Amino acid sequence: MRNVIAAGLALGLLLLGCTGESGTAAGGGADPTFPSAPLTTLKTDHGALSFEVRTAPAQPPTRGLISVEIVATDANGTPVDGLDLAVQPWMPEMGHGASTKPSIEAKGGGHYLISDVACFMPGRWELRTTIAGAVKDSATVAFQIH
Template sequence: MAPLPPPVYGATHPNLLPLARERSPTMQPHAHRPLFLLAASALALGAGSVACGGDHDDMHDGGHHHDGGMAMNCSDDPRADTYAAGLEKASENGHFTVTLRTADPAPPAKGDNTWTIEIRDAGGTPVEGATLTVTPWMPDHGHGTSIDVQVAAGSDPGTYVLSSIDLRMPGLWEVTIEIDAGGVTDSVVFAFCVEG
C-alpha cells in the first residue's frame, strides 16, 4: 500500500502549487499566513472587547442584549421584582425582613442608583449596627460591576443608605444584600429589569 500524501496546508501540496503560481507568480508557500493570523487575531480581540467591555451602549439598545444574534428583553422576566416604594422581602433563611423604602432613581435605572432600606429581625425589631455587603450582578451576562456599593446608617432605626449601586447596562440585575448582625448572617435579593 502506498503511503498517504502529506496533508494539504494552503498552496504547499504539489498539485496546488501550479494554481497558486498562476494567481501570484511571486507567492511563496505560506507567505500570507502571518498577515492572515494577525488579521484573525485582531478580529477576535475586537469582538471580545465589544462583548465584555468597552462602550456598553454599542451592544445594547432599549433593554435588548445582542448576544449571538438573539435579542433579549427582560421587561416580562418572571425573576424581576416590580418596583414600588416599600417593597418588602424576607431574607433567604427568614432571619430578617428587608424593605426597600426608596430608590433614586425610581424605579432603579441604568447608571448610579441610591437605595434606602430598612432591616428588621424575625420579631419585627429594627436591626442596627449590621454589616452589609451589597453585590449587583447580571445573571444572564455572568458579571457584576467594578464599583463598590457604599453603605451608611440611615436617619431612622434599622435603616441603611446604599449608594453607588452601579447598574451600568440594560438587562436583569440582581442586587444581593448580605446581612451580618448579632452573629446571624443571611441575605436577600432584589431583582430589577433595567431599561436602556
C-alpha cells in the same frame, strides 16, 4: 480569559458613557430622598430578617448610578441595627457585575443606604447581599432596570 477582559473593557466604556450623560447621580453630600412606598419587600434567605427596598433617584430605577435603601426588621417588625452588609451588584442573565463597588452606610432605625450602585445596562439586576454582625444571613434583592 480573553472574553472576560474584553467584557470588562466594554463595561468600563459603557459606564463612562453613562456617567458622562447623567453626571449628577449619587455621590453628593445630601442623602437621596426615597419614596414612602417600597419598590419591593423580601425575606432574607434564612428568614431572619425582612427587607423593604427603595430606590433613588427613580423608583422603579432607571439605568445609571442609583442608590438603594434597605430597611431591615426582625420577625416582630422591630428595626435591626448593627448589620454588616456586603453588597455585590450582579446581572445574572449576562454573568457580570458592576465595575464600581457600592458604598454602604448604616443610618440607624434599621435603615441602610447603599450608594453608587452602577446599574449601567437595562435588564434584571441583583444585589447579592451578605449579612454579618448582629444577624448572619444572606439575601438577593432583585429589580428591573429600565
